[in-house]
Amino acid sequence: MKWVMGFLAGLVICASAIAEDSAPDVMVKNVTNEVLEIVKKDKDIQSGNTRKAIGLVEAKVIPHFNFQRMTAQAVGKSWRLATAAQQKALAEEFRTLLVRTYANALTAYKNQTVDFKPLKMAPTDTDVTIHSSIRQPGAKSIDIDYALEKDGPDWKVYDFTIGGISMVTSYRDQFSQQIAADGVDGLIKSLQAKNASLDASAAKK
Amino acid sequence: MFGITHEKDAIVKFALIKRLAPLSALFMLACTLTGCATSGNPKDPIEGFNRAMFAFNEGVDKTVIKPVAQGYEATVPQPARNGVANFFGNIEDVFIGVNNVLQGKVPDGINDFGRVLVNTTLGVFGFMDVASDMGVEKHNEDFGQTFGRWGAGPGTYVVWPLFGPRTVRDSAGLVVDLAADPIGAINDIPARNILLVTRLVSDRAALLPADKVIEEAALDKYSYIRDGYLQRRRSLVYDGNPPRRDESNE
Numbered sequence: 207m208k209w210v211m212g213f214l215a216g217l218v219i220c221a222s223a224i225a226e227d228s229a230p231d232v233m234v235k236n237v238t239n240e241v242l243e244i245v246k247k248d249k250d251i252q253s254g255n256t257r258k259a260i261g262l263v264e265a266k267v268i269p270h271f272n273f274q275r276m277t278a279q280a281v282g283k284s285w286r287l288a289t290a291a292q293q294k295a296l297a298e299e300f301r302t303l304l305v306r307t308y309a310n311a312l313t314a315y316k317n318q319t320v321d322f323k324p325l326k327m328a329p330t331d332t333d334v335t336i337h338s339s340i341r342q343p344g345a346k347s348i349d350i351d352y353a354l355e356k357d358g359p360d361w362k363v364y365d366f367t368i369g370g371i372s373m374v375t376s377y378r379d380q381f382s383q384q385i386a387a388d389g390v391d392g393l394i395k396s397l398q399a400k401n402a403s404l405d406a407s408a409a410k411k
Numbered sequence: 412m413f414g415i416t417h418e419k420d421a422i423v424k425f426a427l428i429k430r431l432a433p434l435s436a437l438f439m440l441a442c443t444l445t446g447c448a449t450s451g452n453p454k455d456p457i458e459g460f461n462r463a464m465f466a467f468n469e470g471v472d473k474t475v476i477k478p479v480a481q482g483y484e485a486t487v488p489q490p491a492r493n494g495v496a497n498f499f500g501n502i503e504d505v506f507i508g509v510n511n512v513l514q515g516k517v518p519d520g521i522n523d524f525g526r527v528l529v530n531t532t533l534g535v536f537g538f539m540d541v542a543s544d545m546g547v548e549k550h551n552e553d554f555g556q557t558f559g560r561w562g563a564g565p566g567t568y569v570v571w572p573l574f575g576p577r578t579v580r581d582s583a584g585l586v587v588d589l590a591a592d593p594i595g596a597i598n599d600i601p602a603r604n605i606l607l608v609t610r611l612v613s614d615r616a617a618l619l620p621a622d623k624v625i626e627e628a629a630l631d632k633y634s635y636i637r638d639g640y641l642q643r644r645r646s647l648v649y650d651g652n653p654p655r656r657d658e659s660n661e
Binding site: 304306307310311314341346347349367369370371375376377378381384 | 452454548549550551620623624627628629630631634635637638639642643645646647651653
């Protein structure tokens, strides 16, 4: 069960993506630090205000993710068989689910520090992995890796790995079993239902 | 190394076999009941059995373990909880060191034994993690990882009653972990039981914040935990740098 702990602490830092700078490692570092600085000062987020945390993630983190590619990878083979409208719906629902997860993880942040490992990349590289780790006293540090691809002048995150657990891979089996049972529309419906139930429980608080 | 004589060793092994025997009987029973439904997922050939055990474990957690952990979190102040976690973490560091040495990572093992030395003395029997404050980092090792390092493949994914997810390799690792656990070897039974329960509650309490994240993120909690577990263990065997696997579905 220890990986779960790593997973949680990892999610805390998921918020760290990329900034406008050209070097991908600099961007990841800047966004991470910026987001954590905001969380450190924000009592609402610390006390579990998910809506506020979602706002922060939407504003600072989401612009640096390529959700289309993330969703395509998580859906796997069935992605190309899906219609454009289905693809759009899948990417939207998956995005909503992930944003909420990260936002919640941010509300659990407690003074961990993040180290970044130096990035070795050639100027011609268009696909890089940034390694970072979260340090916390009394526990093994947790590694967070971001996979990024060059998208025009920008770098976009298309997967990230927390303590060895890839976000895309973690959803692949869940998606494929749902598609096998009820088709692509079934998966869209179940993602919609999931998001709606999370909204409803958030509204109750 | 832990003062276990050969005789005691045999007793511990026997006790373990006795403890595991009902489990394997349960395994057979569940297989018969569920027909060990093949899921078609090559990663999880005994998914039917595993899902049944997963549901059982979830029930136990929900009705007993989690409420106790929540009570512990609510009544014991954070510094005291940290102390308890550090105390058990210090004992664990001995095993981490042994496993690092068994894996041929002697400098890491020395690091771990150094942690034990510092935390047991300066950290007052391990209640304070002084070593981390000094920058001597904690590792994560166990016998399952050691077997993996020695070349054993993970084998079938199994969800055990109470012990939870393991691969066959990690199940073997668990047996050794349990046999080598000094707390399990304490002769004073009431004291041993108090320590075992305290450790369980302390470990569970540390995971409480993760519950919400998993509940919210997972479409199917069973698959989510399985895929997380398998990836995590693979990563740990390679100390965070597993060889890249082609995961594309092209």
